[in-house]
Amino acid sequence: MAKIYLNEGPQTPLKSMKPSAKTVKSILEFSKAFSVVTYKDLQFDSFQN
Amino acid sequence: MNRTSISSEALLVKQYIDGDEKSLSILINRHQQKIFSFIFSKVYDKDLAEDIFQDTFIKVIRTLKRGKYNEEGKFLPWVMRIAHNLVIDHFRKSNRMPKFEGKGDFEILDFMTDGDLNAERQIIKSQIEADLHELIKELPQDQLEVLEMRIFKEMSFKEIAFKTDVSINTALGRMRYALINLRKIIEKHQVVLTN
Numbered sequence: 633m634a635k636i637y638l639n640e641g642p643q644t645p646l647k648s649m650k651p652s653a654k655t656v657k658s659i660l661e662f663s664k665a666f667s668v669v670t671y672k673d674l675q676f677d678s679f680q681n
Numbered sequence: 682m683n684r685t686s687i688s689s690e691a692l693l694v695k696q697y698i699d700g701d702e703k704s705l706s707i708l709i710n711r712h713q714q715k716i717f718s719f720i721f722s723k724v725y726d727k728d729l730a731e732d733i734f735q736d737t738f739i740k741v742i743r744t745l746k747r748g749k750y751n752e753e754g755k756f757l758p759w760v761m762r763i764a765h766n767l768v769i770d771h772f773r774k775s776n777r778m779p780k781f782e783g784k785g786d787f788e789i790l791d792f793m794t795d796g797d798l799n800a801e802r803q804i805i806k807s808q809i810e811a812d813l814h815e816l817i818k819e820l821p822q823d824q825l826e827v828l829e830m831r832i833f834k835e836m837s838f839k840e841i842a843f844k845t846d847v848s849i850n851t852a853l854g855r856m857r858y859a860l861i862n863l864r865k866i867i868e869k870h871q872v873v874l875t876n
Contacts, residue, residue, distance in 0.1 A: 648714065648718075649714065649717050649718045649721050649730075650713050650714050650717055651713055651717045651730075651731055651734045651735075652731060655731045655734060655735050656709055656713065658735060659705075659709065659735055659738040659739070659742070660702065660705065660706055660709075662738075662739060662742060663702060663705050663738075663742045664702055666742060666743070666746060667746060668746045668747050668748075675747055677743070
């Protein structure tokens, strides 16, 4: 008879899980491209290509 | 976290705000495991956890660069709160409630210091109570009355029955329907009452 409930859980132990290098790279690239420009009392988001 | 690592953390945050991009890389490298594991422990989906991790840091970056960060020395608890809120947002959007059972290794409150913990818990508790007070107003009067006496005034069912001039069974029945209806109201408003 087929098992109805099968929960093997994650392959890697939870505590040692990390985001992929690609995700971290995209965060760092976003950070480099993102800046905030302040004009008088106003703040503007700015992205560099 | 000891005082040295807290001050080095604050220094890294300051250096990043001052334009040193490498500091962010160090901070991510230092905490990525805890943050990612926390997110994954809630959503159990690697791709989704990657998205929420990325959104968390995008929020961190925006806040830091806008000069709106004011939790010096408490970087990780702050980031964990952002991640926690984004996880809740995800479940709200997907119309599915998270399973915050409080049994796992990764609880948002584990990453906060005692001071944060008490203050945070107090705020969440007051918010839950305020939400609850609003929600129960939608209950029929007889159910609302029983629920208020039981939950907020901590009266026994015997006392409630005496006060409302009904039998204990009726008071119990009203409480039961009050809870059933409250669940429906919570689902209708998509409110997350979790601590």
